[in-house]
Amino acid sequence: MINSLMISKTGMQAQQTQLDVISNNLANVSTNGFKRATAVFEDLMYQNLRQVGANTAEQAELPTGLQVGLGVRTVATSRNFTQGSLQQSGNALDLAVNGGGFFQVQMPDGTTGYTRDGSFQLDAQGRMVTSSGYPLTAGITLPAESQSITVSSDGVVTAKLPGNPVPQQVGNIELANFINSAGLEPLGQNLFAESLASGNPITGAPGSAGLGTVMQGMVETSNVNVVQELVTMIQTQRAYEMNSKAIQTSDQMLQRLSQL
Structure with a gap:
């Protein structure tokens, strides 16, 4: 339960970084020779609660394991050097x-x-x-x-x-x-x-x-596509809202647990 709070927090931070990159792209839409950037993410390490392939009985192995991810982080901003108009x-x-x-x-x-x-x-x-x-x-x-x-x-x-x-x-x-x-x-x-x-x-x-x-x-001119950036901005906003909702849900579940 506590993990979900921290995982959603990393998701909100990642989407905030994504929005920062989008904002910079849109701010430079009229900048000569500007090349748009995109944020690159990777998942964090996993808690390996049950090893895949472990023996469950004689001559029996687990076909899948139990791994719980710990969130996401921003690792790079990739710049697109395609030709502008x-x-x-x-x-x-x-x-x-x-x-x-x-x-x-x-x-x-x-x-x-x-x-x-x-x-x-x-x-x-x-x-x-x-x-x-x-x-x-x-x-x-x-x-x-x-x-x-x-x-x-x-x-x-x-x-x-x-x-x-x-x-x-x-x-x-x-x-x-x-x-x-x-x-x-x-x-x-x-x-x-x-x-x-x-x-x-x-x-x-x-x-x-x-x-x-x-x-x-x-x-x-800049190679920023305004329509593409606006679509990505909407996706980023929705992802940020969903991570925020996950935090609220985790908090409500913790409150219910404390009442037992």
Whole structure:
């Protein structure tokens, strides 16, 4: 009887975590390059009250045992890196990866961050930077007199300068991919960091080595499906209510037992 109270408590905690994950997904439904997450659960250890296969008599074995579970716990949040929709923006500095791969940006501590958000801007030095001001690791800087910028599908960046009919190449954008993208560590600000679980980055020009191509004037939207999240939210609410009801039922049974 007491076990049921603790088991239902773990169920309520698990569903609360699930709701937290859903809330974060819905909050970032309009975030460029955001990848939805799901909570992953596992059952806790079991009380083995009767061993399966134990002898009950001579040449007789139990076909089933008696194990009582002790609840559930959250073990991970799995991130879904499926492609988001590509939306045309008309901004020449907006880039989207069509396929696998991440843009590489230089972090303040010298490490490399990885992002699917290609809504770049120019800083005071003419460098291509993220919305948070982190420059691309390729160090692409546009001349101050640039009239226009073109980014090819394989990452070659050219700028048109006054008095010169031939565009000048100013840099190359390289993408990075990982064997286990779900193992990347989220840093916030639409950035991820390499981890032991993700493996080492595989870098190269867009369109090569399984990497996606770069599309100029477009941004990748979030891959959150609002309808799916709302359905999951309703399921989570019902599961939370059922666990709460189990606690109330256990309490009522204990009260009845104490009256005997």
